[in-house]
Structures are given as C-alpha cells and as structure tokens.
Amino acid sequence: MARFFGTPDGVHPGQFFIDRRELHDAFVHRPLQAGISGTAAEGADSIVVSGGYVDDEDHGSYLIYTGHGGNDPNTRRQIADQSPDAPGNAGLITSMIRGLPVRVVRGQHKGSPFAPARGYVYSGLYSVVSWWTRKGRDGYRVVMFRLDAIEDQAHVEPAPAITPDPEFRTAVVSRRVRDTAMARTIKELYEYTCQVCGTQIDAFEGRLYAEGAHVRPLGRPHLGEDAAANLLCLCPNHHTQLDVGGMVITDDMVALNAGSDAPIAQLRWRKSHRLDLANAAYHRTLWLAG
Numbered sequence: 001m002a003r004f005f006g007t008p009d010g011v012h013p014g015q016f017f018i019d020r021r022e023l024h025d026a027f028v029h030r031p032l033q034a035g036i037s038g039t040a041a042e043g044a045d046s047i048v049v050s051g052g053y054v055d056d057e058d059h060g061s062y063l064i065y066t067g068h069g070g071n072d073p074n075t076r077r078q079i080a081d082q083s084p085d086a087p088g089n090a091g092l093i094t095s096m097i098r099g100l101p102v103r104v105v106r107g108q109h110k111g112s113p114f115a116p117a118r119g120y121v122y123s124g125l126y127s128v129v130s131w132w133t134r135k136g137r138d139g140y141r142v143v144m145f146r147l148d149a150i151e152d153q154a155h156v157e158p159a160p161a162i163t164p165d166p167e168f169r170t171a172v173v174s175r176r177v178r179d180t181a182m183a184r185t186i187k188e189l190y191e192y193t194c195q196v197c198g199t200q201i202d203a204f205e206g207r208l209y210a211e212g213a214h215v216r217p218l219g220r221p222h223l224g225e226d227a228a229a230n231l232l233c234l235c236p237n238h239h240t241q242l243d244v245g246g247m248v249i250t251d252d253m254v255a256l257n258a259g260s261d262a263p264i265a266q267l268r269w270r271k272s273h274r275l276d277l278a279n280a281a282y283h284r285t286l287w288l289a290g
Helices: 020-025 087-098 181-189 236-243 277-287
Strands: 036-039 043-049 062-066 102-107 120-135 141-149 169-172 175-177 211-214 231-234 247-249 254-257 263-266
Touching: 020 120, 036 087, 043 062, 043 087, 087 120, 087 141, 102 141, 120 277, 181 211, 181 231, 211 236, 231 236, 236 247, 247 277
Parallel strands: 043 102
Antiparallel strands: 036 043, 062 141, 102 120, 120 141, 169 175, 211 231, 247 254, 254 263
C-alpha cells in the first residue's frame, strides 16, 4: 500500500487504540515497533510519542521530538549518536521540506501530561516546522524535530495545559512567516536584495520581495532574538537553504554549503548592520557535528 499522508477515513483526533496492532489495522501508524513511519524518498506519515527518549518535550500543541537511533530500549538512554540519514529521521526531514502532514500518536508514559492513561490516542495532524542536531542529555548527538499541531482540528489536549508559543503564526503547512517590524527594517535597508546571491525579486507593479531570515531560530527551544544582529535579508531559496540545514554562516561571514563545505558567497553588508557571531555559531551547531 502506498504511504498515506493525512487522517484515514473513519478516524478522528482523540480516538483511542488499545495497542499497536489496532493502530496498524486502522492505517494510523503501520509499524508494529518503530516510532517513526517513513523513508527519505517518501517522507514520514506518522510518529508515536511514547517517552522512549529523554530529550523529548511534549507541550501539547507542539512537540520537541527526538529522532530514532542509538537508544537502549531497556534503559531508554542514548548509547550512541543518531544520524539524519536513518530512515525515520530522513523521512521527517523530507516531510518538513515538502510540507507533508504527520499523524501524531501518543502512547502511555509518565513523561507527558498529554499521554493517555493506557493504550494509545491519535492526536491529529502535525507539521514538521524545523529540525536540528545537538548533544543530548546523555552526551550523544541526537536529531531533534519540532512539530506543531495543524490548525482547524478538534482540540484533544486540555487547553489550559498547552504551553503557547506566540513567536510564530502559520501561513501554510510547514512555511513560517517571520515578517516582524525588525525584519522589514532589514529588508528595506538592503532594498530587498539577497545578501548571499544579490537577487532582487520583482513582484506586482514594481514591488520587490525578499525575506527576513532569523539565523538563530525564534521560538522554543532556540529562543533566538528578533534583532538586527540575528537577521539577514535573503531570497526565498537561500532563506529555505538556511532553515533546512543546507547552508551555514562562518565566522568570516561566508555562506557555506553545509554538505560539501564549498563556499557559496561572501555575505554582502550595508551600513553598520552585522550578524552576531554567536548567532552564526549557534546555527552551525544545529547542523554540523563536533
């Protein structure tokens, strides 16, 4: 059966399932053991949040979710590094890039107030809005994902307990709008010209288009500042490349291909605007090992 992205017919958010076999039979989460259903080529269609990783955070309306690999199933502790190339992790990255929705299932465990008292509950569709790597609590490299609940679904978690994260507003699935007043100031400073490639995008009736890119991401868990020292004026292509880990910024302010270490361009600057080196360094830690 082809991989299906969305909520299956006859299933609704908040629906209870007694075990993994019932999830499988209802096409909610097909693997009987793996926590992530997905591949790099197709994307990830579903995940199970069951307290198996110590770096997970469940905030109800959004998740900080640890990828798979390097985990001792008996102690639930990391004993080796994780890789973005592992099938489930690569699938979630593909889902983020392609804007594919992910079914989220919560299983019984003590680490979340949103977990069911027994069995499993289908929590609805979430979008993968970012991913990064970092050293986890057990000292090994882990692959982390932020997933946000897609709006216009039935609320299945108790509303007062959901931790809000007002830094973002959703435009379309997996695309984040960051058009703050500070971002507009930076775009106007550069006359809507990309600091990497020098592209200036013509829009309707002489309007110009560019995007304000926060180098250290806003929102939890990164908590980057909406400040000029954390912003670049970029074209949509280079903004996306920065956000999905394809490009990093060196201390010499060179845009570097994160996969090949090949330089893309020296960043262009105007007036006194400069990027804080600490923000560039933080961004590199999300994608580069070591």
